[in-house]
Amino acid sequence: MSTDTEQVTADGLRDRVRQLVAEHPVATTARLDFLRARFDAGLAWVHYPVGLGGLGAPRSLQSVVDAELGAAGAPDNDPRRIGIGLGMAAPTILGFGTDEQRTRLLRPLWTGEEVWCQLFSEPGAGSDLAALGTRAARDGDTWVIDGQKVWTSSAHLARWAILIARTDPDLPKHRGISYFICDMTDPGVEVRPLRQITGEAEFNEVFLTGVRIPDSRRLGEVGEGWKVAQTTLMNERVAIGGGRVPREGGMIGRIATVWRERPELRTHDLHQRLLGLWVEAEAARLAGERLRQQLAMGQPGPEGSAMKLAFARLNQEISGLEVELLGEEGLLYDDWTLRRPELVDFTGREAGYRYLRAKGNSIEGGTSEVLLNIVAERVLGLPSEPRTDKDLPWKDLPR
Known part of the structure; x- marks a missing residue:
C-alpha cells in the first residue's frame, strides 16, 4: 500500500x-x-x-x-498515563526536533516505555511563564542548568522532560529563552513530592543544580524557546480540555447517574441547576468535536484555550453540585494518605475527591485568567492589555 x-x-x-x-x-x-x-x-x-x-x-x-x-481487542498505549508525552512533547519534537531526536524519542514515547514531564512553571513564574529565571549557561557543547521548577506532574515517573530556561538575561523576557530536553536521571536533578489539597502528591517540585544538557538535546534555535513553547502550550490546552467524550460522558455523567439512581436526594432547585449544567456540558462536548475537526486541518490555535476554560469551569461547578446533592456523603473519599498516583482520575473516584481535585483545573495548563486574555485578544480580536515590561531586559524586571 x-x-x-x-x-x-x-x-x-x-x-x-x-x-x-x-x-x-x-x-x-x-x-x-x-x-x-x-x-x-x-x-x-x-x-x-x-x-x-x-x-x-x-x-x-x-x-x-x-x-x-x-x-480486534488490541492493547492501547495507556494514553492517560503518558498524556504529557503524547499531547505536549510529541508535537513539539515533531515540529522542532532534528531527525535524530525524532527517531530516538518518538517511538518509546508513544509506546509508553519512556514517560515525559514538563519543566515549565516556576515559583516566581507561573501565570507569567515568560518571567522564568532558571538559567542555562553554555559550556562548549553543553548547557549547565540551574533553577527550580514546580507543579511538575509525573516527574517522579519520568525519564525525559521538556524544559525551558533563560539563556540570555540581557534580552526581554519573551526572548533569550531556549528549549531543551532534559534527562531526568542525570546528576543534579532532584524531584520532591508536593502534597495537594486531596492529600495526594501527583505532582512535584524539581530542583536543577548544575545539570549538564548536551546542545544536541536543544529544540529549536538558541533564544527561540518561547516560540517552541507556544507549540507545547497550545497542544497542552487541547490535551487537557479537548479530549473526546461520549454524550453524557465525563463528570456530568457521574452526577446524572446519581440523580437517576437516588431519587431521595432530588430537589427542584438542584434539578434546575443540573439541567443547566447538562446543557452546558453537551455544548462544550460538541464544541470539542468542532475543535478536533479544525485540528485535522492543521495545528491547534487559540481556540484550545477556550475549551480548556470551559473544561475547568464545568468541572468545578459539576463537582460542587454533586457534593451538594450527596450532602455529608459527598465529603468523603477512600484515601487521604500521601499517595503517588500515576494519573488523575476524575470519574473513577469518589465525589469528594472530584470536588477537591477540580480546583486545580483553573490553574494547571494555564490559569483561567491568562486564558481569558488569550481568547479576548487572539479569538475575539480585542485590544491587548498594557504590558509595560514587554520590552525591558529580563535582568531589569522587578522581582
Missing part, C-alpha cells in the same frame, strides 16, 4: 490493521511488542510522517485505525 497522503484511504488503513493483527496476533503477542509493531506499521498516529509512527495521512483517519484495533 502506498503511503502518499493522497492515497491513504480508510479501506487501505483497515487492510493495514488486519495485516498487523495477522502478523502479531493479539492473544499471543506481548503488549509492548504489539505496540512497537503498531508504531512501525504507521498506525500509531497516522498523520505523522512515515517512519515516525505515521503514514502522512489526514488526522481524521486515526479514528478508523482506533476503531479497527478496538474491535
Whole structure:
C-alpha cells in the first residue's frame, strides 16, 4: 500500500490493521511488542510522517485505525498515563526536533516505555511563564542548568522532560529563552513530592543544580524557546480540555447517574441547576468535536484555550453540585494518605475527591485568567492589555 497522503484511504488503513493483527496476533503477542509493531506499521498516529509512527495521512483517519484495533481487542498505549508525552512533547519534537531526536524519542514515547514531564512553571513564574529565571549557561557543547521548577506532574515517573530556561538575561523576557530536553536521571536533578489539597502528591517540585544538557538535546534555535513553547502550550490546552467524550460522558455523567439512581436526594432547585449544567456540558462536548475537526486541518490555535476554560469551569461547578446533592456523603473519599498516583482520575473516584481535585483545573495548563486574555485578544480580536515590561531586559524586571 502506498503511503502518499493522497492515497491513504480508510479501506487501505483497515487492510493495514488486519495485516498487523495477522502478523502479531493479539492473544499471543506481548503488549509492548504489539505496540512497537503498531508504531512501525504507521498506525500509531497516522498523520505523522512515515517512519515516525505515521503514514502522512489526514488526522481524521486515526479514528478508523482506533476503531479497527478496538474491535480486534488490541492493547492501547495507556494514553492517560503518558498524556504529557503524547499531547505536549510529541508535537513539539515533531515540529522542532532534528531527525535524530525524532527517531530516538518518538517511538518509546508513544509506546509508553519512556514517560515525559514538563519543566515549565516556576515559583516566581507561573501565570507569567515568560518571567522564568532558571538559567542555562553554555559550556562548549553543553548547557549547565540551574533553577527550580514546580507543579511538575509525573516527574517522579519520568525519564525525559521538556524544559525551558533563560539563556540570555540581557534580552526581554519573551526572548533569550531556549528549549531543551532534559534527562531526568542525570546528576543534579532532584524531584520532591508536593502534597495537594486531596492529600495526594501527583505532582512535584524539581530542583536543577548544575545539570549538564548536551546542545544536541536543544529544540529549536538558541533564544527561540518561547516560540517552541507556544507549540507545547497550545497542544497542552487541547490535551487537557479537548479530549473526546461520549454524550453524557465525563463528570456530568457521574452526577446524572446519581440523580437517576437516588431519587431521595432530588430537589427542584438542584434539578434546575443540573439541567443547566447538562446543557452546558453537551455544548462544550460538541464544541470539542468542532475543535478536533479544525485540528485535522492543521495545528491547534487559540481556540484550545477556550475549551480548556470551559473544561475547568464545568468541572468545578459539576463537582460542587454533586457534593451538594450527596450532602455529608459527598465529603468523603477512600484515601487521604500521601499517595503517588500515576494519573488523575476524575470519574473513577469518589465525589469528594472530584470536588477537591477540580480546583486545580483553573490553574494547571494555564490559569483561567491568562486564558481569558488569550481568547479576548487572539479569538475575539480585542485590544491587548498594557504590558509595560514587554520590552525591558529580563535582568531589569522587578522581582
